[in-house]
Amino acid sequence: MSATAAGNQLILEPGAVVVFEGLDRAGKSTQLELLQHRVAPGTVTFAHMPSGTVMFTQELYLLLENHPPASGLARQLAHLAxxxxxMLSLVDGAASGALVLDRWWWSTVAYGWYGGAVQASGISESTFRELVSVVWAPLTASIVLLFLTPRGEDPNNVSGVEDGYRELAGAHPGLAVVVPDMDEGDTHNYLVDSLISASLARLS
Structure with missing residues (x-):
């Protein structure tokens, strides 16, 4: 049994920004929960975006989920808000330890632009991307763990979204790790090994 599989405590390096990205129902939440139970307590800030860590955005996210706007642009602008x-709390989290994000700006572009909802509004791609870049400028990812194999159907995974993620990964060589289609335990071990190989984590 490898050290990874043996369940040793995982220590994420201070300042590491680890992003879980990809298609809905592809296993991100399960793997985030496994990672959360594996890391040293008090050393990592976990945040789901766009609900975040503050009451305003948590309530806004619930509103968006339960009563989504008809306009795709409105939805993505609300996410960016x-x-x-x-952003300040996320930057503080990365400064005080490690930060693990459930979704990054790639989701906004993949679902919003490549999925077609924002394109239909008439806004240009350059304008939309510039707005996204300005919002996320204070924070840079160390690694993007990219999940592209859904375990079931999801209406959000419309045509174009997966291709968008692959284009984003190709535009950022060395940043994204595409997660293979494996069972839950093997996937967890693969993610841990990827973090260790990238010098973003170590086993205690």
Whole structure:
């Protein structure tokens, strides 16, 4: 049994920004929960975006989920407002330890632009991307763990989203790790090994 599989405590390096990205129902939440139970307590800030860590954005996210706007642009702008509102706390989290994000700006671009909802509004791609870049400028990812194999159907995974993620990964060589289609335990071990190989984590 490898050290990874043996369940040793995982220590994420201070300043590491680890992003879980990808398609809905592809296993991100399960793997985030496994990682959360594996890391040293008090050393990592976990945040789901766009709900974030503050009451305003948590309530706004619930509103968006339960009563989504008809406009795809409105939805993505609301997400970006949540991202902006949480940016200070996210930067503080990375400064005080490690930060693990459930979704990054890639989701906004993949679902919003490549999925077609924002394109239909008439806004240009350059304008949309510039807005996204301005909001996320204070925070840089150390690694993006990219999940592209859904375990079931999800209406959000429309045509174009997966291709968008692959284009984003290709545009940022060395940043994204595409997670293979494996069972839960093997996937967890693969993620831990990826973090260790990238010098972002170590086993105690």
């Amino acid at each position: 949540c991202h902006s509102e949480n």
